[in-house]
Amino acid sequence: MSNLTRSSVWQALSAHQIEIREQTMRNLFANDANRFDKFSLREDGLLFDFSKNLITEETLALLINLARQSNLSDWIERQFNGEKINTSEARAVLHTALRSPRDCSVLVDGKNVIPDVHRVLEHIRRYSDAIRSGATLGHTGKKIRHIVNIGIGGSALGPLMACEALKPFGSDDLTAHFVSNVDATDIAETLKKLDAETTLFIISSKTFTTQETLANAHTARAWLVDHLGTEQAVAKHFAAVSTNLSETSKFGINPENVFEFWDWVGGRYSLWSAIGLPIALYIGMENFERLLAGGHAMDEHFRNAPLEKNMPVILALLGIWYGNFFGTGSYAILPYDQYMQHFPAYLQQLEMESNGKRVDREGKPVDYDTHFVVWGAPGTNGQHSFYQLIHQGTRMVPADFLAPLTSHNPIGEHHAMLLSNCFAQTEALMLGKTESEARAELVAQGLTGNALEALLPYKIFPGNRPSNTLLFEKLDPYTLGRLIALYEQKIFVQSVIWNINAFDQWGVEFGKQLANKLLPELRSKGTVNTHDSSTNNLINIYRNRHIA
Ligand code: F6P
Numbered sequence: 075m076s077n078l079t080r081s082s083v084w085q086a087l088s089a090h091q092i093e094i095r096e097q098t099m100r101n102l103f104a105n106d107a108n109r110f111d112k113f114s115l116r117e118d119g120l121l122f123d124f125s126k127n128l129i130t131e132e133t134l135a136l137l138i139n140l141a142r143q144s145n146l147s148d149w150i151e152r153q154f155n156g157e158k159i160n161t162s163e164a165r166a167v168l169h170t171a172l173r174s175p176r177d178c179s180v181l182v183d184g185k186n187v188i189p190d191v192h193r194v195l196e197h198i199r200r201y202s203d204a205i206r207s208g209a210t211l212g213h214t215g216k217k218i219r220h221i222v223n224i225g226i227g228g229s230a231l232g233p234l235m236a237c238e239a240l241k242p243f244g245s246d247d248l249t250a251h252f253v254s255n256v257d258a259t260d261i262a263e264t265l266k267k268l269d270a271e272t273t274l275f276i277i278s279s280k281t282f283t284t285q286e287t288l289a290n291a292h293t294a295r296a297w298l299v300d301h302l303g304t305e306q307a308v309a310k311h312f313a314a315v316s317t318n319l320s321e322t323s324k325f326g327i328n329p330e331n332v333f334e335f336w337d338w339v340g341g342r343y344s345l346w347s348a349i350g351l352p353i354a355l356y357i358g359m360e361n362f363e364r365l366l367a368g369g370h371a372m373d374e375h376f377r378n379a380p381l382e383k384n385m386p387v388i389l390a391l392l393g394i395w396y397g398n399f400f401g402t403g404s405y406a407i408l409p410y411d412q413y414m415q416h417f418p419a420y421l422q423q424l425e426m427e428s429n430g431k432r433v434d435r436e437g438k439p440v441d442y443d444t445h446f447v448v449w450g451a452p453g454t455n456g457q458h459s460f461y462q463l464i465h466q467g468t469r470m471v472p473a474d475f476l477a478p479l480t481s482h483n484p485i486g487e488h489h490a491m492l493l494s495n496c497f498a499q500t501e502a503l504m505l506g507k508t509e510s511e512a513r514a515e516l517v518a519q520g521l522t523g524n525a526l527e528a529l530l531p532y533k534i535f536p537g538n539r540p541s542n543t544l545l546f547e548k549l550d551p552y553t554l555g556r557l558i559a560l561y562e563q564k565i566f567v568q569s570v571i572w573n574i575n576a577f578d579q580w581g582v583e584f585g586k587q588l589a590n591k592l593l594p595e596l597r598s599k600g601t602v603n604t605h606d607s608s609t610n611n612l613i614n615i616y617r618n619r620h621i622a
Contacts, residue, residue, distance in 0.1 A: 076434070076441050078573060083139045090136055091399040094128055098538050099504045102130065115385055117375055120556060121545040122385050126504040127392055127472075128400075128540055137391035138381050140571060146387070149570045150377055156182045156338070160577035161435065167577050168336075169343035169562065173369035173555070182338055194334055194348055199359040201313070201331070202351070205274065206245060206358065213307035216271045219247060222264060223352045224290045225278030226254040227423060227582070228341025229315075232558075233278070233352045235420035236345060236365065239413045239554050242482040243357040250356045253294075256286035261293050270301035270311070277314045278349055280341050282321035285589055291325065315348040340577050342424050343562060361551045368555020376563045386560055389474075389542065390567035396472045396540065397446050406464065407450035410477035410496040411549055417476070418450030421561055428565045428576040435573050444572050453477075454495045465503065465535055475500055476544045476557070496543075506537020597621070 078084055103109050103125075113125035113134075129137075152159055156166040171180045171187050179186045204210035208217045223233055230252055237250045244250070251268075253261045275294045279287045298311050305326075313331035314322040317339075322332045333348035345353065346366055354362040376386050396402040407418040429445035450456065453475070464471045477496050481489040507515075512533035516526045544560075546553045569576035595602050595613055599621065602613045 076438070076573075078144075078440075078571075079442055081143060083136060083143050087133075087136050087140065087395075087399055090133060094130065094133060095400070097128070097130075099126060099128060099540075100506070100537060103504075115383055115388065117379075117385065118371060118556070119547050120385070120553070121543075122388070123543040123545070124388060124392060126500055126541050126543070127395075128538060129392070129395065133395065134382070134388075134391075137395060138387075140394070141381055141387060141391060141567065144571045144573070146381065146567060146570050149566075153566060154180070154373070154377060156180050156187070160340070160575060162575055162578045162580070163337075165577070166338040167340065167343075168338040169340065169346055170370075170373050172339065172346035173366040173373065173559075175370070182336075187336070187338070190336070195363075197333060198348060198351055198354050198362070201333075202354040202359050202362075205355055206248070211310070212271050212274075213302055213304075213310040214271045217247070218274045219272040220249050220251060220268050220274070221352050221355050222251045222253060222268070222273060222275045222294065223278055224253050224261075224275060224287055224294060225315075225349070226284060226286045227427075228344050229278040229280060229284075229287065229349055230254045231342070231416070231420045231423050232345030233350060235414075235416035236350070236353045236554060237356050238416050239411075239549060240353070240357050240361065240365075240551055241413055242549075243361045243551060245356060245358070248356055250352055252352075253290050254286065256289050258293070261290050265294070265297055270298050270307075273298070273311060274355075275312050276351055277312065277316075277322075277325070277327070278351075279315075280317050280335070280339075280344065280349075282314070282316045282318035282325070285586065295326075313351065315351055341579075342427055343577075345558070357551065364551035365555040368552035368557075369559040370555075371552070372556045372559035372563065376559075386563035387567050389560065390564040390571070392472070392540075392542065393446070393564070393568060394571055396470065398442055400470055401443070402446060402470050402472055404447040404449060404469075404471055406456075406460075406471055406473040407448060408453055408456055408473050408475050408499075409450070410453040410475060410492055411481075412452055413482070413549055414476065415452045417557075418448070420558075421450075422448045424561060425565055427579050427582065429569055429572065429574060430581070431569075431572075431574040431576075433574070435575060440572065440574070442572070444574060445568070453499070454492065457495065457499065461499065464539060470539060472539075473503070473541045474544065475541055476546075478546055478549050478553075480548045482548065500541045500543055502535065502537075503539035503541055504537060506535035506539070507533065509534055 110125045114121060114123040153167055154170055156168050158164055158166050160167050166182050168180060172191055174188055176192050178188050180188055205218050212218055223230060234252045251264050253264050277291045295308060298307055299305055308326055309328040312327050314327040315333045316322050317335055317337055319332060323329060333351055335347040339347045346369060350362060376384060381387050393405065407421050409417050425448045426445055431444050432439055434440050464473065475496055477493055512530055516529060565576055596616055603610050
C-alpha cells in the first residue's frame with residue numbers, strides 16, 4: 075500500500091463515503107437552510123457554488139485534512155518560488171511568473187526571470203500594435219487581415235480557445251485561423267480562404283521539432299512564396315514563437331519576428347507566454363494584459379486564501395472525492411456560453427496530459443486512480459445529446475457548469491432561457507425524480523393501470539448526481555484569465571495529493587518518436603516485416619497503394 079492509501083485520513087474518507095452514499099442531497103438541502111452559504115465561495119465577482127455535491131461539513135473537513143497531509147501549502151510555495159518541481163525534466167514550473175507584475179522577483183538558477191518576461195511582453199506589444207495599426211505591412215504593402223497560428227497541443231489549444239472566448243474583444247479587421255493537424259486537409263481548407271498578401275503565419279512550437287507543425291509550416295511557406303513570387307516575402311509574413319532559437323533561424327524566420335519563451339513554461343500552460351501572440355494580435359495588448367491580470371489575481375487567491383476558502387483547492391478536493399472514493403471515471407465541463415465552446419477541449423489537454431500518470435514522484439506505480447476522462451460541450455447543445463447518460467445512466471458523472479450572468483448578445487429572452495436551462499439541469503441532477511413524483515405526473519397525464527406501471531420505471535431519475543456551478547458577470551479577458559488559472563491550480567493541487575508530476579508528458583513524447591520511426595517504412599521499397607502482423611499488413615497495404 076502507498077503512504078497515501080495507508081494514511082488514516084484516506085481510510086477515514088473511505089469509511090465516510092460508505093455513510094454518505096446512503097444520503098441524498100435532496101435531504102441535505104431540506105435539512106439545512108444554510109447549505110448554499112456553507113458550500114459556496116465568492117471572490118472578486120466569481121461565485122463558486124459547490125453545494126450540490128454529496129458532501130457534509132465532515133466530508134469537507136476530511137478532504138481539507140487530506141490536503142494538509144500532503145503538505146499542500148509548502149508545495150504551493152515551491153511552485154511559485156521556481157523550485158524544479160518538474161523533476162523528470164529537471165525544470166521549474168513558472169507559468170505563474172508569466173502573469174506576475176513587473177516588480178515581482180522569481181529566481182530560476184539564481185536569476186530573476188521577471189525582467190525577461192516583461193521584455194518579451196514589450197516585444198509582443200510592439201509587434202501586435204504595429205500589425206494592428208498597419209505600421210507594419212505585408213510584403214506588397216497591404217495591411218495584415220489574417221493571422222494563421224500553426225502549432226499543436228499546448229501551442230494551439232490555448233490561443234484557439236481564448237480567441238474564440240474573447241471574440242467580442244477581437245479586431246473587426248483581423249481573422250484568427252488555427253492549423254494543427256498534419257492531415258493536409260487542415261491547412262488546405264484554411265489556405266483556400268486566404269489572400270497571401272494579407273496573411274501572417276505564426277509558427278508556434280516550444281521545441282520547433284514537432285512533426286505536424288513543421289510539415290504545416292513548410293507547406294505554408296511554399297504557398298506564400300508561390301503566391302507572392304519571392305522568398306523575400308517570408309520575412310514580412312512569418313513570425314515564430316519558440317524556445318529553440320537556432321531552429322527558428324534555420325527555418326529562415328526574421329530574428330526580429332521571433333518571440334522567445336523558456337523551458338520552465340510547460341506547453342499546455344503556455345498561453346500566458348509568447349504562445350499567446352495570436353491572442354494579443356487579435357484582442358490587442360491591453361486586453362491580453364487583462365487576461366494576464368486575471369490569471370495573477372487567481373494566483374494571489376490560491377496562494378493566500380485559507381484552504382477551506384480556496385477555490386482551486388476545493389474544486390480539486392471534490393474531484394478527488396468522486397474519482398477516488400466513488401470511482402467515477404469521467405468529469406464533464408459544461409459552459410453555458412457559446413464563446414466558451416473550445417473550453418472543454420482546452421481543459422481536456424490541460425487536465426489529462428498533466429495528471430494522466432501512473433507512477434508517483436518516486437517512480438513507483440500508484441495504487442489509486444489518478445485523472446479522469448475530461449469532456450464536454452457548450453449548453454444547451456449537450457442537453458440534447460449526452461445529458462441523458464448523466465441523468466439516467468449507470469455511472470456518476472460529476473460536472474462543472476460555467477455561466478455568465480450577462481451576455482455579450484442580449485437579444486430578446488435568449489439569455490434568460492439559456493440560464494434557466496443551466497440552473498434547471500443542476501437542480502434536476504441533484505433532485506432526480508422519485509417514484510411517487512413520477513407516478514403523480516403520469517396520473518396527471520391521465521395514465522392508469524398497466525399502462526402507467528409499464529412506463530413508470532423509465533420516468534424515475536435517481537438524482538444525487540453532483541455538480542459545481544461557476545457564475546461570473548460577463549466573459550471578459552480578466553474573467554477568462556481567472557477561470558483558466560483556477561483550473562491550472564486545481565490540477566496542481568490534485569497532482570500534489572496524488573504525489574505525481576503534473577508537468578511532464580512522456581506518453582505524448584512516445585507518440586512523437588513512433589511517428590518519426592514509422593514514416594520511412596511507408597516510403598520504403600521492400601515489403602515491411604519488422605512489426606507484428608497487424609502493423610506489417612497495414613503498412614504494406616498502404617505501400618502497395620502508393621509505392622510503384
Ligand atoms: O501535445 C503534446 C505536446 O508535447 C504539448 O505538451 C506541446 O504543447 C505540444 O506537444 C506541441 O509541442 P511543441 O510546442 O514543441 O511543438
